[in-house]
Amino acid sequence: xxxxxxxxxxxxxxxxxxxxxxxxxxxxxxxxxxxxxxxxxxxxxxxxxxxxxxxxxxxxxxxxxxxxxxxxxxxxxxxxxxxxxxxxxxxxxxxxxxxxxxxxxxxxxxxxxxxxxxxxxxxxxxxxxxxxxxxxxxxxxxxxxxxxxxxxxxxxxxxxxxxxxxxxxxxxxxxxxxxxxxxxxxxxxxxxxxxxxxxxxxxxxxxxxxxxxxxxxxxxxxxxxxxxxxxxxxxx
Amino acid sequence: xxxxxxxxxxxxxxxxxxxxxxxxxxxxxxxxxxxxxxxxxxxxxxxxxxxxxxxxxxxxxxxxxxxxxxxxxxxxxxxxxxxxxxxxxxxxxxxxxxxxxxxxxxxxxxxxxxxxxxxxxxxxxxxxxxxxxxxxxxxxxxxxxxxxxxxxxxxxxxxxxxxxxxxxxxxxxxxxxxxxxxxxxxxxxxxxxxxxxxxxxxxxxxxxxxxxxxxxxxxxxxxxxxxxxxxxxxxxxxxxxx
Numbered sequence: 001x002x003x004x005x006x007x008x009x010x011x012x013x014x015x016x017x018x019x020x021x022x023x024x025x026x027x028x029x030x031x032x033x034x035x036x037x038x039x040x041x042x043x044x045x046x047x048x049x050x051x052x053x054x055x056x057x058x059x060x061x062x063x064x065x066x067x068x069x070x071x072x073x074x075x076x077x078x079x080x081x082x083x084x085x086x087x088x089x090x091x092x093x094x095x096x097x098x099x100x101x102x103x104x105x106x107x108x109x110x111x112x113x114x115x116x117x118x119x120x121x122x123x124x125x126x127x128x129x130x131x132x133x134x135x136x137x138x139x140x141x142x143x144x145x146x147x148x149x150x151x152x153x154x155x156x157x158x159x160x161x162x163x164x165x166x167x168x169x170x171x172x173x174x175x176x177x178x179x180x181x182x183x184x185x186x187x188x189x190x191x192x193x194x195x196x197x198x199x200x201x202x203x204x205x206x207x208x209x210x211x212x213x214x215x216x217x218x219x220x221x222x223x224x225x226x227x228x229x230x231x232x233x234x235x236x
Numbered sequence: 237x238x239x240x241x242x243x244x245x246x247x248x249x250x251x252x253x254x255x256x257x258x259x260x261x262x263x264x265x266x267x268x269x270x271x272x273x274x275x276x277x278x279x280x281x282x283x284x285x286x287x288x289x290x291x292x293x294x295x296x297x298x299x300x301x302x303x304x305x306x307x308x309x310x311x312x313x314x315x316x317x318x319x320x321x322x323x324x325x326x327x328x329x330x331x332x333x334x335x336x337x338x339x340x341x342x343x344x345x346x347x348x349x350x351x352x353x354x355x356x357x358x359x360x361x362x363x364x365x366x367x368x369x370x371x372x373x374x375x376x377x378x379x380x381x382x383x384x385x386x387x388x389x390x391x392x393x394x395x396x397x398x399x400x401x402x403x404x405x406x407x408x409x410x411x412x413x414x415x416x417x418x419x420x421x422x423x424x425x426x427x428x429x430x431x432x433x434x435x436x437x438x439x440x441x442x443x444x445x446x447x448x449x450x451x452x453x454x455x456x457x458x459x460x461x462x463x464x465x466x467x468x469x470x471x472x473x474x475x476x477x478x
Contacts, residue, residue, distance in 0.1 A: 099394045102418035150473070154466045161459035169419040172428035172447030174455050175354065176281045179272055186264045193257040199250060 001091070003031045004052070008087040011055070014080035018073050021080045025059040028052055028087070039097065041105075044113045046096035047089070047224070053114075054223075055086035057121030065125060065144055074135070078128045108166035115159035122152030123191070123212075123219045130212030133205075142205055145212045146198055153191045160184060183222040190218055247316045256310045260303060267299040282362075285355035311348050314341045333476075336469040343462025350451030350458060357450040362432065366441045370405075373427055373446050378406050380429065385440040400431055400442055426450075 010024030032052060035043040043049045062079040066072040129145030132138075164174035175181065194211050197203040203211075246252055271277045274296045280288055289297050318338040325334050363371045365382045373380050384401040397418070404411040404424055414422040422429040426448055433443040 099390060099392075099396060102395065102397050106419045108419070150470060154470055157462055157466060161463060164455060164459065166419070168428070168449065168452055169421060170430065171432065172421055172430045172445055173281065173354075173358070173360070173449050174452055175351070177271075177277065179268065182264065182268050182271060186261060186268060189257055189261050189264065193254065193261065196250065196257065197254055200254070 003027050003034070004087060004091055007031065007055075008084055008091065011059075011080045011084035011087060014084075015077050018076040018080070021059055021076050021083070022063060024080070024083060024087075025056055025063065028056040028059070032056060039099075041100055042110050042113070044110075044117070045100065045104075046093065047227075048093040048095045049090075050113075050117060050223075051086045051090035051093065053117050054121055054124075055083040055090070057118050058086075058124050059083050061118075061121050061125045061148070062128070065129075065148065068144065069140070075128060075132050075141075078131060079125065082124060082128070103170045106166060106169070108162050108169065112159050112163040112166055115155045115162065119152040119156035119159060120219050120223055122148045122155065123216050126152065126212045127216035130209035133209040139205070142208055145209065149191060149194055149212065149215070153188075153195060156188060156191070160188065180222070180226050183218075183226045187215075187218055187222050190215055247313055248320050249313075250317065252313050253310065253317065256306055256313060260306045260310070263299050263303045263306060267303070270296055270299060282360040284358045285351075307348060311345055314345060318342070330472070332468060333472045336465045336472065339461050339465030340469065341465075343458045343460070343465055346454050346458030346461060348458075350453075350455035352451070353454060354449055354451030357448065359448045361446040363444045363446065364441055365444055366439055371444060371446070373404075373429070374425060378404055378411070378425065380444075380446075381405050382442070382444075385434070385442055387434060387436055387440065389436075395434070395436075398431070398434055402429070428452075 004027075007024045007027035010020045010027060014020040014024060032043060032049075035049070044053055058079055062076060066076055069075060126145040126148035129141045129148060133141035133145065167176060168174045194208070194215060197211065198208055276292050276296060285300075289300055294301075318341045322334065322338055328334055361373075363369075365371055367382055367385055369382045371380045371382070372378075381403045382400060383403055385398070386400075387398045388396055390396045400416040401413070402416060402422055403413050412424060414424070416422045416429060416431055418431075428447045428449060430445045430447070431442045432445040435441045
């Protein structure tokens with residue numbers, strides 16, 4: 001847990017010294033690997049593990065996107081704030097250390113979950129780009145936000161396909177009408193709209209930035225809201 | 237002629253696609269709040285959609301009917317826009333860049349087709365069974381016989397693996413032997429037999445789930461096409477920027 005505490009502090013202090021974001025990322029990566037080794041499985045079950053993975057993924061993607069930026073401090077500061085909030089919530093959530101049920105011991109499940117959270121992280125990065133664009137009005141931020149959404153949408157679609165294959169093998173059907181599946185469809189249709197809307201000139205700039213921010217709100221509800229508030233096979 | 241132009245402009249338009257996506261989002265949002273409030277939806281996954289929806293009151297299914305209508309128009313719009321895009325840009329040099337979004341659209345249409353087929357012809361049956369139990373799996377005289385149930389537990393008492401040996405019998409003759417394992421269903425005559433739940437005490441019992449999912453293959457084809465299209469599109473965009 002002390003590694004998590006350190007990573008939280010690193011994200012927090014990254015608000016003053018942006019490179020500390022990378023320190024937070026390295027610490028969280030170490031935590032994820034150590035926990036995986038301890039459990040003997042992918043540590044991605046329950047809010048504790050998934051929030052840490054989301055924070056680390058956001059930091060990792062932000063680091064990759066930051067290479068293309070000249071003035072990256074505001075972007076990295078916002079990502080560090082979100083990563084710190086996710087880490088703080090993770091630290092207050094109980095760890096799930098029980099072994100996985102046999103039906104979850106499959107590469108389809110692992111791919112499904114990993115890709116889902118990587119896409120959530122990319123949608124988060126896109127929202128941050130949207131926020132920074134609304135302040136600075138630099139077109140490069142809006143363009144990078146679009147790229148984050150495009151890659152995130154690809155990973156999200158793959159996650160849904162892998163989830164469908166896994167559900168078919170585990171329960172004989174690829175679609176089971178749970179609230180989580182409905183919200184996942186909402187998220188997928190939303191980002192389909194985002195990508196198509198960007199083909200029209202009218203939507204470029206501010207509307208795209210706003211759509212990116214609103215998209216992350218739907219993402220977080222699909223991830224946490226549905227899991228915690230509604231009964232579903234996807235609940236924690 | 238004016239009517240023809242109006243219909244042409246409606247179906248061959250990106251603006252139409254955007255409006256249809258907005259309407260589907262609104263409908264899905266409505267459904268997301270209606271669904272958890274009504275118990276009727278809890279049996280939806282075990283009945284074909286088009287059979288279930290006709291038996292339910294319109295006040296809880298209106299959003300599904302609306303969504304089906306929107307998706308039908310969206311499917312036509314997607315198909316026509318893709319065809320028009322291929323015809324109008326067929327002379328461009330970057331052929332892959334032209335075709336990859338259309339492959340994504342084809343994948344989407346196959347996934348819609350899969351849901352349509354499953355909505356019409358899917359079925360699900362549950363049966364609790366112990367060793368020696370017989371379960372009828374189709375309208376004919378084929379039965380599934382559960383021969384052996386094995387469960388293994390770790391030192392803390394958690395179930396860590398299981399398998400169920402089954403036989404398909406017809407008129408007392410064994411047609412086929414199979415073993416159902418986690419994520420390894422037994423498939424036979426278009427049916428997919430899974431174990432939904434297991435109970436070790438007082439005696440070993442399994443809850444068998446017998447599914448027919450006619451859309452599964454189309455969903456897989458759609459998923460593969462969608463994946464190929466979107467990965468190609470992203471790689472091409474990255475290469476263009478370099």
